[in-house]
Amino acid sequence: MDNLLEFAKGPLFRLTFAIMILGLIRMVGLAIMNGLEAKKLASDTTIAKKYVRKLTFGFILPIRAFRTRPLYAAVSILFHIGLLITPVFLFDHSLLFDRAVNFSLMDISLSKESADMLTMLTIISGILLVIMRAATKTSRFLSRRQDFVWPLLIVVPFISGFICANAAMSPDGYNAAILVHILSAELIFIILPFSKIAHCVLLPFSQWITARSWKFIAKGPEDVVIALNKEGKPL
Amino acid sequence: MDRISKAKSVLWIILGIAGAVGITRFIFGLGVTTNLTDNTPWGFWIGFDVMGGVALAAGGFVIAAINYIFGNERMHPISRAAILTAFLGYIAVAVGLLFDLGLPWNIWHMMVFWNPHSPLFEVGWCVMLYLSILFLEFAPVILEKWPERKLLAKIHAMLEKVKIPIVIVGIMLSTLHQSSLGSLFLAMPFKLHPIWYTPILPVIFFVSAICLGLTMVMVEGLATSYLYKKEEHPYVLNTLRKSAIVMLLIYAALRFGDIFYRGADKLLFTGTASILFWLEISFTLIIPLIIFSTKGINKKVSWMFVGAFSGVFGIVMNRLNVGGIAHVNNIAESATFYLPSFTEITISAGVVSGAVLIFFYFIENFNVWEEKPVDGTLEVKSIPKFSSNKVYLGSTKVTNRIKFSFFFVIAFGVTFASISGSTIENKGIEEVKVTKARGGDTLIIDGNRDGFAVTFKHEFHKSKNIECGSCHHMNKPGDKSTGCYECHSGMYSEGDGFKHDWHSSSAGAGQSCFKCHDQNVSKGKGFIKSIKKAKDLCLECHEDMFVKNSNIDKYETFKTASYADAMHGLCVNCHEETLKTDSTLKRLKPNLANCSNCHKDDYELKVKQMRGKKLMNKSVILP
Incomplete structure (x- = not known):
């Protein structure tokens, strides 16, 4: 157990954290490069910039969603607030960061009470999100399997972290809980840049590219013909 | 995956590993990440990256001389690639040097604080000037891509006019610093082993650089031809082969003549140094000369590649030997034998990979391979065409980008995880304890x-x-x-x-x-x-x-x-x-x-x- 814990805290953490950071940077880089290059291929290069801007930044603050499904939008916003603020501003995490790299947000970290509150909020809203997704026919139809898995997976480190911080238990129990906490968080780290969760950095870009791409003329078939060396020949 | 994508994937993986290792070198310093000691302060980075790199880039001035000074126009098709190799090689030298310098941010000191007595000062200035010259030599290739821009076209025309003077200055500078790297070691007659130490070290360095230039251009040409499925020019290859034989024979005569003249031949069969020497000689001279001069196999591309690569390997090994491995205190049995550490090798490999990837980028985006007929009868059939709008060799730019960046990220992460901070720190400088003193006056x-x-x-x-x-x-x-x-x-x-x-x-x-x-x-x-x-x-x-x-x-x-x-x-x-x-x-x-x-x-x-x-x-x- 101790060896596993050491491994999870050391090499495995470095691996997953490095892949998460670099992977997210990669995603942003690819999005920008592909977005810029896409314009080269377009025949109509005029873009309604104002419309694109509205669409891009409108999705960052999902106010429009309140009109159609206010309850779902509210729960979703609460979930995101808890999800982002709690791990970053948690005092215990700041302490670990401070020891490792001598820099942290320790002075503006959350108090114990507010951290507990936010954790509970995240757990409840995460579970609610899954239930609401399953309850409505339309969203159930639109969802893939992973859409149900990710919120539940994200909730796991919150639950185990909450147990570690509050429950009084034997050292072995504590170690088991903290191991679950670390490993599940690392699992999230490593799948983050390769899955849907990458929307945390990709959101503005995906909107931007989508908005631009409407202007393009499809050139796919021509490319296939060129790739097959059958230019001018009947298929 | 096609050949070029496979090669690029491997290069990106190496670059990822080197990236993580490079960060470690800058955080923890030279002492703990390399096997360098006070005994052997110059190791793999100086021997391979700097001395080997400068010599590897000698192809630029050799081909430029054949092309423009000796007027052999038929070698023209490889001149651009050779100059690009040299340009990237010198940039790799500079980047590699930054890893080896203890205070890399002081690299500009050489330009301001002059020390005219130092061979390194001369080498530094020469390399700096020659890098600029190489840039000017290669600039037309970049500028001609946008003929419709007036300013660029003007600069292009101007550079074409001064081409010959630029080439001459480039050859002069190369002659200077290729030999000065040898002069550097004249300062250590008692440190370098007598088989390698000779008063004509500058001449030997210069001649071997020409050999290396020729063999390296062969390696580079054959490798890119293989990767891009392009035919090699038979005339060019043959000329290179013949010149390489002549230069290797001159090198052999110089090397052995010098050893026998100085009486160092008694040392040729004793000790570790002799093993190093014969390894070096068989890679540099024996294998390439046999392959290049045997009828039948000297027309086969695969054998030619083996011969040329062996020559490159041998001369780089010579630079490594002179640079640190064949120093007397290193091969003496009392001292610990220096072998480069994982960090040193990966960073050098990473620098080379980066240079090769930039080379591929230029090949795909600029007109590095010219389509001039080599001579009246032989025309090269298949030079691949690169166009940003077209699908090339099965994979598009977009998929390549996704694939290569993925490899880079994974390689970086795995290396970063496997370097343990605590073991590196434990290797750090020993704490000097204060002796306990009490009661004295x-x-x-x-x-x-x-x-x-x-x-x-x-x-x-x-x-x-x-x-x-x-x-x-x-x-x-x-x-x-x-x-x-x-x-x-x-x-x-x-x-x-x-x-x-x-x-x-x-x-x-x-x-x-x-x-x-x-x-x-x-x-x-x-x-x-x-x-x-x-x-x-x-x-x-x-x-x-x-x-x-x-x-x-x-x-x-x-x-x-x-x-x-x-x-x-x-x-x-x-x-x-x-x-x-x-x-x-x-x-x-x-x-x-x-x-x-x-x-x-x-x-x-x-x-x-x-x-x-x-x-x-x-x-x-x-x-």
């Missing part, structure tokens, strides 16, 4: 262990009516007049004067956290600070800790200064006043910047003589 403080000490006479200071508390400013619990070394235990590193973990552990003092820390504060740096000032807090248990009339009244942290810092802080305060009146010292060096002003070899007590003798408790040598 005179302390002889020889912090650097070099025989130059400063003496401190206890009785003399007492007789000047200096308060004990001035120096013995704090006592350990239950102690009186605690010595300096007890808390300032490291000569150059911080000590721990409080032992936090001992106080909180149940096996130690068993104190509750909240005895010192605020129970109500659970966040921020507020919790780390204690509730009371350290002085009041410690006094609750340790009554005699704080000495009367102590000259130190601030107890802010439980970390203690290093012994050297503590002594300087304590002594300089008082002696500064004396120094102001000391006319001799004041005249010589009014400030205290020079260590030897105080740390002069004491005329009464020679440290070296006193070491190892029992001194009947009169004086204590510290450390």
Whole structure:
């Protein structure tokens, strides 16, 4: 157990954290490069910039969603607030960061009470999100399997972290809980840049590219013909 | 995956590994990440990246000379690729050098602070100038991509006009620094092994650079032809092969003639050095000469590649040998044999991979391969065409980008995870402990262990009516007049004067956290600070800790200064006043910047003589 814990805290953490950071940077880089290059291929290069801007930044603050499904939008916003603020501003995490790299947000970290509150909020809203997704026919139809898995997976480190911080238990129990906490968080780290969760950095870009791409003329078939060396020949 | 995508994937993976390793080198420094020692301060990075890199890039000036000076226009199709190889090779040299320099941000010093007596100064300037020349030589290839831009077209036309002068300057500069890299080692006649050390080292370096230039152009041409499925020009390949044979024979004659003339031939079959020598010679001369001159196999592309690659390998090995491996103190049995560490090899590989990837980029985006017919009859059939809009060789730019960046990220992450910070730190500089001294009259403080000490006479200071508390400013619990070394235990590193973990552990003092820390504060740096000032807090248990009339009244942290810092802080305060009146010292060096002003070899007590003798408790040598 101790060896596993050491491994999870050391090499495995470095691996997953490095892949998460670099992977997210990669995603942003690819999005920008592909977005810029896409314009080269377009025949109509005029873009309604104002419309694109509205669409891009409108999705960052999902106010429009309140009109159609206010309850779902509210729960979703609460979930995101808890999800982002709690791990970053948690005092215990700041302490670990401070020891490792001598820099942290320790002075503006959350108090114990507010951290507990936010954790509970995240757990409840995460579970609610899954239930609401399953309850409505339309969203159930639109969802893939992973859409149900990710919120539940994200909730796991919150639950185990909450147990570690509050429950009084034997050292072995504590170690088991903290191991679950670390490993599940690392699992999230490593799948983050390769899955849907990458929307945390990709959101503005995906909107931007989508908005631009409407202007393009499809050139796919021509490319296939060129790739097959059958230019001018009947298929 | 096609050939080029496979090659690029491997290069991106190497680049990822090198990226993670490179960060480690800059965080932890040279000492712990490389196998370099004081014995072998120049290792793989100098031998391969700098000396090998400069020689590997010699193809640029060799082909430019054949093309423009000797007027062999038929070699034209490879000239652009050769110049690009040279340009990227020199950039790789500069980047590799940044990893090897202890203070890489001072690399510009060479330009401002001149040292005309140093061969390295000459090499540095030459490489810098030649890099600029190579840029000018290659610039037309970039500029001609946008003929519709007027300014670029003008610059292009101007560069075409001065092409020949530029080429001549380039060849001159190459001649200078290729040989100067050899001159560098003329300065160490007793360090370099006699098989390699010779007064004609500059000539040998220059000739071998030409050999390497020719073989490297062959390797580069054959490799890119294979990867891009392009036909190699038979005439060009044949000319290169013939020139390589001539140059290798000249090199062999020079090398062996010199060895026999100096009488070093007795050493050719004895010891480790001879093994190194014969390995080098068989790669450089024997294998390529056999392959290049045997009929039948010297027309086969695969055999040609083997021969050329062996030549490249052999001459790079020569640079490594001269650069550090064949130094007498390295191959002597008493010293530890230097072999490059994982860090050194990966960073060099990473630099090369980066250069190769940029080479591919230029090939795909600029007109590096010209489509001129080689001669009247032979025309090259398939030069691949690259166009940003078209699908090339099965994979698009977009998929390539996704694939290669994925490989890079994964390689970086895995390497970053497998480098353990703690093992690197444990390899760090050994802590210099201060020797425990107590009860002596005179302390002889020889912090650097070099025989130059400063003496401190206890009785003399007492007789000047200096308060004990001035120096013995704090006592350990239950102690009186605690010595300096007890808390300032490291000569150059911080000590721990409080032992936090001992106080909180149940096996130690068993104190509750909240005895010192605020129970109500659970966040921020507020919790780390204690509730009371350290002085009041410690006094609750340790009554005699704080000495009367102590000259130190601030107890802010439980970390203690290093012994050297503590002594300087304590002594300089008082002696500064004396120094102001000391006319001799004041005249010589009014400030205290020079260590030897105080740390002069004491005329009464020679440290070296006193070491190892029992001194009947009169004086204590510290450390």
